[in-house]
Amino acid sequence: xxxxxxxxxxxxxxxxxxxxxxxxxxxxxxxxxxxxxxxxxxxxxxxxxxxxxxxxxxxxxxxxxxxxxxxxxxxxxxxxxxxxxxxxxxxxxxxxxxxxxxxxxxxxxxxxxxxxxxxxxxxxxxxxxxxxxxxxxxxxxxxxxxxxxxxxxxxxxxxxxxxxxxxxxxxxxxxxxxxxxxxxxxxxxxxxxxxxxxxxxxxxxxxxxxxxxxxxxxxxxxxxxxxxxxxxxxxxxxxxxxxxxxxxxxxxxxxxxxxxxxxxxxxxxxxxxxxxxxxxxxxxxxxxxxxxxxxxxxxxxxxxxxxxxxxxxxxxxxxxxxxxxxxxxx
Numbered sequence: 001x002x003x004x005x006x007x008x009x010x011x012x013x014x015x016x017x018x019x020x021x022x023x024x025x026x027x028x029x030x031x032x033x034x035x036x037x038x039x040x041x042x043x044x045x046x047x048x049x050x051x052x053x054x055x056x057x058x059x060x061x062x063x064x065x066x067x068x069x070x071x072x073x074x075x076x077x078x079x080x081x082x083x084x085x086x087x088x089x090x091x092x093x094x095x096x097x098x099x100x101x102x103x104x105x106x107x108x109x110x111x112x113x114x115x116x117x118x119x120x121x122x123x124x125x126x127x128x129x130x131x132x133x134x135x136x137x138x139x140x141x142x143x144x145x146x147x148x149x150x151x152x153x154x155x156x157x158x159x160x161x162x163x164x165x166x167x168x169x170x171x172x173x174x175x176x177x178x179x180x181x182x183x184x185x186x187x188x189x190x191x192x193x194x195x196x197x198x199x200x201x202x203x204x205x206x207x208x209x210x211x212x213x214x215x216x217x218x219x220x221x222x223x224x225x226x227x228x229x230x231x232x233x234x235x236x237x238x239x240x241x242x243x244x245x246x247x248x249x250x251x252x253x254x255x256x257x258x259x260x261x262x263x264x265x266x267x268x269x270x271x272x273x274x275x276x277x278x279x280x281x282x283x284x285x286x287x288x289x290x291x292x293x294x295x296x297x298x299x300x301x302x303x304x305x306x307x308x309x310x311x312x313x314x315x316x317x318x319x320x321x322x323x324x325x326x327x328x329x330x
Contacts, residue, residue, distance in 0.1 A: 010218065012285045015276070018060060018217050020294050022052040022273050025076035027298045028085060031306065032075065032092060032106075036252055040309075041092045044121075045106050048076040050215075050247035053272035054179050055080050057220025058147060058240075061228045062175075067115045067133045067146040069126040071179075072107035073246075074119050077149060083111045089305035095312035102315055103323070123184075124150060124157035131163045134172040145231050147175045152241075153184025155198050164205045164239075171236035175227050176202065178241045179214065185250050186258045202239035214244030215270040245270075 029047045036045050048055070055077040062068075070077040078088055083099055091098025092106055100110045100119075109119040117133065120126045130148035137144040154160050155178070167174050178198050182189055189196045202209040208230070212223040220242060227238035245267040249256050280286035 010221075012280075014060075015218075015280055015285055016290060016294070018056055018221065019273070019276055019280070019291075020298070021056040021059075021080050022217060022276070023294055023298050024085075024301065025052040025055065025079055026273060027295075027302050028079055028088075028305070029075060031302050032089075033248070033252075035092070035306070041106065042094065043105050043107075044072070045092075045252045046073040046250065047246070047248045048073050050267070050271070051179060051181060051244045052076055053217035053220050054177065054214050054242045054244060055149070057217045058149075058175075058177055058224040060221050061224035062145060062147055065115070065142075065144050067117060067130075067137070067144065069117050069130040069133070069146065069148045070109075070119055071123075071126065071150055071154075072119065072121045073151070073179075074109055074149070075106070078109045078111070078114075078116055078119070081111075081116050082114050083109065083116055085301050085305035086308035087111070089309040090312045093309040093312065094314070095309060096315040097308070097312040101323070124154035124159045126150060127154065127157075127159050127163040130174055131166055131172060134167070134174045135170065138170075138173060143173075143232055145173050145175055145228055147177060149177045149179060151184065152178055152180040152182070152189055152198050153187075153192075154178075155201055156184070156192060161201075161205075164202055164207060164237075167237040168205050168207050171234070173231045173234075174237040175224070175231060176207075176237060176239040177224075178239070179244055180241055181244050181246045183246075183250070183258065186254065186256075188258065199239060199241035202241075207237055207239050208235075209239035209241065211241045211243060214242030215267075215272045215275065217272050217276055247271075 025048060029049050035041045059080045068081055087099040091100050091109060094102040096102050100108055107119055107121040118126060126148055130146045134146035180198055184192055199209040199211050210223060213219045223240050227240055230238055247268060
């Protein structure tokens with residue numbers, strides 16, 4: 001990790017910012033788990049616990065003008081992007097003050113104001129949409145990046161290959177980020193893909209790509225900075241495969257019969273949060289009260305989000321058809 005930090009010239013403040021964001025995502029997700037168990041959050045819930053280094057490291061390399069397209073495991077992405085925790089939690093509750101007016105729920109977070117364009121439940125569904133957003137930006141002559149997150153399972157979908165092909169042909173300003181957590185839902189990658197090396201699939205389309213340790217936030221950030229720089233210089237799309245691991249089940253309904261507890265515990269030894277903390281301590285960049293101060297700020301933010309969601313209103317029944325049929329306001 002120190003090699004990557006040296007290359008990026010990361011300061012104490014920038015490292016603390018990365019730590020803060022990862023802790024925000026971790027504590028928010030843990031609270032969502034708790035609220036799901038108490039039936040305050042319903043439907044499907046896919047937690048990002050263990051994978052926080054990816055959304056944190058990549059987002060730190062982007063600007064507010066860049067566009068984001070995510071997957072159904074996108075709470076952390078929306079949070080780090082800047083979508084208020086209050087609006088995200090209200091959406092999880094299904095309340096009208098949610099970022100999608102309570103109509104999208106956990107898998108369909110959206111905020112045009114933050115150029116956060118989903119949250120998609122369909123595997124690989126965000127890839128062609130990202131191409132469309134990037135094409136529009138390019139045709140307007142804007143130096144903006146569209147960052148598209150997806151899981152390794154999306155590599156088996158046709159739109160993955162179609163999008164990568166067009167992105168290279170049209171030199172679209174897209175940063176493709178594959179969050180490879182080894183399991184496409186409950187199937188290990190080697191059992192569903194004849195070529196499990198995802199980044200090589202991008203190379204087949206002559207797209208520059210690289211593999212990065214997705215449990216190392218500094219390594220992820222360094223790779224994202226390199227890729228974003230190339231894209232902004234007009235060199236076309238770039239592809240990053242982040243090797244990572246989710247510590248929780250695929251969703252709250254998943255019995256996890258496809259992996260062992262020993263495997264999960266082994267990966268937890270590479271938890272990106274204590275990993276960054278330990279490295280910062282070893283280099284003298286972390287002061288004794290830094291972590292507790294961050295934890296206090298995060299706890300206050302999460303508590304505020306829950307209180308906001310609890311106090312928010314349900315959408316009235318007479319507005320059920322609003323935003324569904326053309327011209328319908330109710």
